């Protein structure tokens with residue numbers, strides 16, 4: 054790992070670092086006042102000068118001591134396309150100017166205050182080429198200078214499965230680019246805001262028990278033509294089976310869309326969303342709070358679907374990740390033992 058830490062340099066070059074109320078300063082100040090009562094003109098001048106110097110110093114002593122020095126943490130720092138990592142910038146103070154950046158393609162990092170720092174969940178698109186990437190943080194505080202750290206991220210190769218579908222021209226019309234264009238504004242609007250607080254608890258639940266029919270990230274061919282990647286997992290179940298919220302959150306979309314049919318999107322906070330598609334019916338409304346395991350809809354085949362199933366997606370910002378990762382671990386637990 055390459056790490057560039059400039060904060061020590063900043064601290065050394067800082068003019069004054071002291072608390073507002075230093076008992077030591079007050080005690081020496083009182084002693085000087087006693088001496089000032091002595092009737093010696095030369096001593097008096099020195100005392101006045103010293104008192105003036107102390108007054109100037111007390112004006113300058115405005116830098117509060119930082120509780121923690123900044124520290125950038127990535128977990129994991131080695132992963133595959135379609136997975137996610139948690140970025141935590143520890144020791145950030147409310148007035149600090151912070152910039153978090155990455156060279157992962159089409160990825161902008163969104164950070165939220167969490168414990169004594171900032172947290173950012175980062176999804177890696179399943180089409181990202183394997184290789185070496187970085188996450189960097191810059192912090193400008195009250196102290197002069199800038200603290201900066203760059204950490205390496207290794208993306209290892211992964212093989213995705215392929216799926217071949219044969220559908221009628223009439224069915225294909227359901228997922229035409231025109232139909233997508235009609236759906237997109239609703240989806241973008243729903244995911245344009247997220248709660249500043251994590252609304253989920255524990256690990257995520259699989260929203261439906263059933264047979265997995267299509268993997269996350271599968272390379273899809275429709276009538277022999279490659280059309281893209283599968284953005285979630287498909288779980289087959291009889292029509293009308295209850296689908297539950299994978300975790301607690303706020304319903305930010307609950308409506309019919311051309312391609313995904315009756316669809317629910319839940320905001321879990323920190324830019325993390327889950328989506329439930331091709332439902333037969335909806336059991337929730339937009340703006341409604343849901344709790345982990347609560348029924349939100351029933352399995353169907355609305356929109357572009359070849360049979361009764363649930364398409365379950367997990368999105369960070371606008372990047373889809375493998376939903377099963379959240380069933381295995383709570384993203385917030387990934388910081389356990391890493392931060393103070």
Ligand SMILES: [Zn+2]
Nearest residue numbers: 285286287364
């Ligand atoms: Zn699907």
